[in-house]
Amino acid sequence: MNLGDLLEKLVRRGRLLSLITLALMACLVLADIIIPPDYVRFPWDGIGGFAALLGFAGCAFFIAVAKGLGVLLVYKPEDYYGEEHEHDPPSADRREHD
Secondary structure, eight states: OOHHHHHHHHHHTHHHHHHHHHHHHHHHHHHHHHSOOSOOSSGGGGSTTHHHHHHHHHHHHHHHHHHHHIIIIIOOOTTTTOSSOTTSOOOHHHHHHO
């Protein structure tokens, strides 16, 4: 079996893999809540599931910042290149100028 076949099998079972991953993450958060930590450096380190919540909030924050930067700096309006579409033949006015 080559790598391509393995990847195709994984893609076909994508929903199952997603559910398994979500269940594993939920189990880890539950274990973090149930099992008390041996050493707590900060008060919030002792809160069960805090690291998962902080990681999710940080990820959501960075996605929002990236989306905001994309809207401000990268995205262009739909008519940015003018009224003509790339698949339309050039107009008579344009052919005269070329």
